[in-house]
Amino acid sequence: MTGPTEAGTRAHPRTALAAARPVRLAVTDLLGLGLLGIRTRRTRAALSALGIAIGIATMIVVTGIPASSQAQLMRELSALGTNLLQVNALPDQDPPALLPAESPGMVRRIGPVTSVSAVANTHVLIRRSDRTDPGDGSGLTVLASQLDLLPVINARVEHGSWLTPATARFPTVVLGSVAATRLGVLDVSPGDGPGQQVMIGDRWFTVVGILAAVPLLPEIDRSVLVGWPAAQAELGFDGHPTVLYVRSLEPAVEQVRAVLPETVSPQRPADVLVSRPSDALAAKRATENAFSALFLALAGVALLVGGIGVANTMVISVLERRSEIGLRRALGANRGQIRGQFLTESVALATLGGVVGTLLGLAGTVAYAGYHHWPVVVPLSSTLAGLGGAVLVGVVAGVYPSMRAAALPPTEALASV
Template sequence: MNRAATAARPIRLSALDLVSLGWFGLRARRARAALSALGIAIGIATMITVIGIPASSQAQLMRELSALGTNMLQVTAVPDRQPEARLPAESVGMVRRIGAVTRVGAVANTHTSVRRSDRADPADSSGLTVLAGELDLLPAIDAHISHGQWLTETTARFPTVVLGAVAASRLGVTGVPSGEDDSRQVMIGDRWFTVVGILATVPLLPEIDRSVFVGWPVARSELAFDGRPTVLYLQAAEPAIEDVRAVLPETVNPAQPADVLVSRPSEALIAKRATETAFSALFLALAAVALLVGGIGVANTMVISVLERRTEIGLRRALGATKGQIRGQFLIESTMLALLGGVTGSLLGSAATVAWAAGHRWPVVVPVSATLAGLGGALLVGVVAGVYPSMRAAALPPTEALGSG
């Protein structure tokens, strides 16, 4: 009696056994499986591509908008309230203490003239401004040196000068010689200053191009500079730019915040934020439709597979396979088919995005969330598409299934 019960007991199949059965079903019908997986792959590839290409384009646009100074502010004194329009000497250090501020640089108008030589008219400054500049000014204004070098702790103490792009042109300085005997000099006030560098054009700040920069210490010793800055240039984290702007007047001049003028954030920041929130629902809808079509293809393949394999199903049932095992076999087969399409589609979509972005010289952005969503969507499609066929296969009576063969 016990031996009969043991013989009638169905054999338990492990998950690995079910996976092997499912994979065997796909290998036995490779062409049909490949076409069904292709439907899923097209849907996943479409979804990743229509998300990745706009994301890469958006990253390029964000880069271009950021180059327009979306995180930059300028602080000046209100001219109507202060005849000399200067800020407190300690204002730079106070601004640096603001947590969201990443860079700060200061300049001060020395109210002196610059000339090409001592023979030029002292009243003719060629429309140029002589500014005392801090050593960390260039990063704060995103400026770069085209010739020579910027002021250092050593050169800032001596009569040396760095010219803006326009200033160099108007003063007739086209380069910075490397030899000491062939140095280029300009006259500031009644003192000769040696040119040690020329700035590249700063598109966002044309006033920088028309300026001549001397060191903070030499401005004090040679140009009667009192150490009070005229303009502060600062960069801050974009999400906090409005909050930083709101606290700057009290930070720069706590005693008289009304005497401080802070520029408005760049209009490009508004455009950048609008671009970040914009998304193409149409592209997502197209990807969803492609995914749905692929899911229907998988379901169709599995239903036909059940009809064609009725004899196999009946034989397995007659040999002791349970309804759960039959159902699990076809459900896993459907899921593997969709997963195969999902992996293929993810690779194709990522490759298409990389190729398109590289061809347009954009930053390559393949959103991980889109890839994971694509694989998850493929698994979901496989499960949903395989539920009905698996249940239909499990419901076939063994005698009917064998009789149909």
């Protein structure tokens, strides 16, 4: 029969084994230990986190601003219309290529085409007055214009009025926005006089309107527009259009683009050039946004510098806290717990910098986009990548210091007390 003493003896090894088994730290306890170093060394922690914050903020700003600019571009193109096609005769041809006078009517017969208008270069110079140099055209072009031009190119009159069937027969003009500035015409209200006039060739023309800027067609901004009948009667215009502006149904733009050369000039389709102004504007913006790659590289450098700063802080923290490490080891903390404490501190420090950097980046993007009246767009991928990068930097920066702390013998650590 087994007595109480023998039973206690048998139970004793199990109790000793349970006592020797290391205690698992709860996540909250591990987090509390990790934040201890940050709370007690706030200035050093803030400076270390600042490097991470700058890198993350830069990353978000250089992705958010181009994304906002792209959204604004899409908004502009949607407002101006991405279904606008421009038809020109190829320049520098021998003999010179001309668009047929009846080409606008021919293009209107294409099923998906919704509207067509035309302008023509009159090859006549314009002057502000008869006292300026007759050979100085101020870099402006005098165009004969059909009356339905404005709705086709989605332009609007900013001052005065557009040409009418009556005024298009008389020497009157409408100026593009740039042309008005170069000619010094800022107001078209006649008041008590006949209104402002400009000289085209050797004839005076009265300014009846000024157009607002047309982003897709800067050549219209630099033009002086004369009615089609007045150009034929006063300037010797031969009736051949130089440029056709064509609107079509959005899904059929490419099909219309393919058949336009044969429709406009069946005899010489190779001499007809069809372009899409919105593509040129999109390409320009894409070229500008290419610089964002450089800033992303700078953001990566900032993250690297921030990571080095965190690693340096953690190494110094290990050296300064040798007595704490020795005391914890003497009280039963194993190497894994010491390693987890310092690795948690490193990750928490980098994550803090990542959160601050994310907030700074969002604020910077919102401020810049708001200043330019753009929609605010911050790619979710860049935000998540920024936070994930911060955590990764914290892990990498904390591996060596945490291993060094865990490898420190308790007796050697306590000897530094």
